[in-house]
Amino acid sequence: MAVENRDLRPFDDLSEMQTWLEEKVTLHVCPNEGAGQIEHLVCGAGSTLRVDPRTLATADIKLHIDKDELVTVQRDFATQFAKRLGAKKHDIFSIVLYGTSSFLHFTDEIIRWGFEDLSKMHGGFSLLNPDGSRPRSLRLPHHGTEFHLVVILNSELKPQVGLPHRLGTWLARTTFRLADPAEGMGFTPRHLTDEIRAELKLSSQTATFPQINTDGISLLEADLLDEFVLFYVDSPTLDRLSANPLHPQSALYQTQIFIDALKFIVAEFQHLENKNELRLSDVDKKLIGRLLRVVSSDNPQLLQSWLEILRNQPALFIAEIEDICKYQTRLDESLVLMLGGNK
């Protein structure tokens, strides 16, 4: 469905193309490691897909359209619009995909097509380099990447009232964002050493332990997960996980640790005496707000309803965390490796 809050433009643009981009184009994340082929994860236009750092750094990423018959229609629209701008055909427009890192502050052009090339997206067009290597926009496992797919004017035209003329003017655009589920949560599992076991009176068979941070920052005051809870994981286990991050069982257990830490936050939230009085503005900029953004896929319109779910249906909230973390996929990868068979 088309987005309602469209940008107000001071000139005409390719509104049909805008609708087409929003409805027909998706970004596919195709994990290609681990046990067998895993199904594609799909990021819709204007949304955020959260995938674990290993997948962010290793999966093939493809721009995709389901059917290509409408490509011809878009080409015709572009030609008609080009004629209004005084050009003969649609080659005054380029379709450009930019990849942006907000942390490392760069924006790179990943692909540049003319309307003739649009059908390349049919069946999925890989964003990897032709030699299979990854452009730097696809090597950002911690902060992820924001992609802008834009139809732009590729040359300066003679100004006309109500029509675009500047080089680089966008005529239709959409974004896709790939992010780590833990992005911005500030989560670092701590080593559960023998000394800490003794100090916390934990048995040798305890593998994980969430300890509320003794610095005294409350759940509602904390900005980051680490500020509220120190999540301990058996030290040799953590070393093994760090040494073998690609192994499906390692990936599964890392996901499990992250989910457990978030479950702990959800449980602690239920103990707050004022949980029913809390407004979104009370928690928005804090750890709880970050958690709401994770489960709402960064959709600000859903934050309030997820706050209600966190309050009243914690099991449903946790179920969504599992979904966001692709827990079932990790479980399948691990079980197929251990027990054989297909997913």
Place this chain on the structure above:
Amino acid sequence: MNYLQLTEIDVNEYCELLKSNPISGTSSAAKAFCAKKAKSVTAPGSTNLHFPDLSAVEKLGKEIDNYLSDPRTASAGNQEREQYEAELCSKTHLALKDLPYEVLDDPKFWQYLAVNYFSPFIMWREVGALGRGNIVTYFKATPYYGIPLRLFLRGQAVFEGTGSYDLGAAIPMATDFWRSHILKVETGRARQIGSAFAETHRDKRIMTKQLRNLAKIINKMWANVYLYEYDSKNARAFLKDSRKRSESGSR
């Protein structure tokens, strides 16, 4: 690829030590802290377990130590401190630019670099913050304040815009210009526009009010135009026109 990192908790702890005992910020004390606290991790998706070659940044750390050990440097004014930071931008980018992006994307790696190699510089450069008790801002990997990330990003913006580092230190007293008008905004990612902006400021220094007007004109342009499309010639023409408009007061 394996590499070392320091968590936010580690950095907070280190900065508490600095507050109570500034001698903890010497190179040797900082390295001892890192030896105790830094954790080795493998970059996500990597099968190569080698550590990156940090000899260039190690060498840079020693160069900074030598510079700061000069008694004249201790009493340097803000202008000298800004100029030395400007010179370090290119050196920091050059020392780190070939590391894998999977590592550079990790804020905890930058926190390790900040403590292990840049502690004396941070304490000297941000001596005011040390006095106010918020030095931690400059050790954490915040892109516009944290050192060395802000040094790297400025060096990167200059190098990728012009192919050389000459512009990085060419504008005196320009830390705020780079931070507010290049790195904090979209403009810095459109390398040719960022470079043309810096060039015009270098060639004829723009006073603060006018600089803000010019920045507003450029920032407003992003609403409708992807300025990444501009090559150096177009970018210079755009800046010339925008500067004229800012000077005449029109937007």
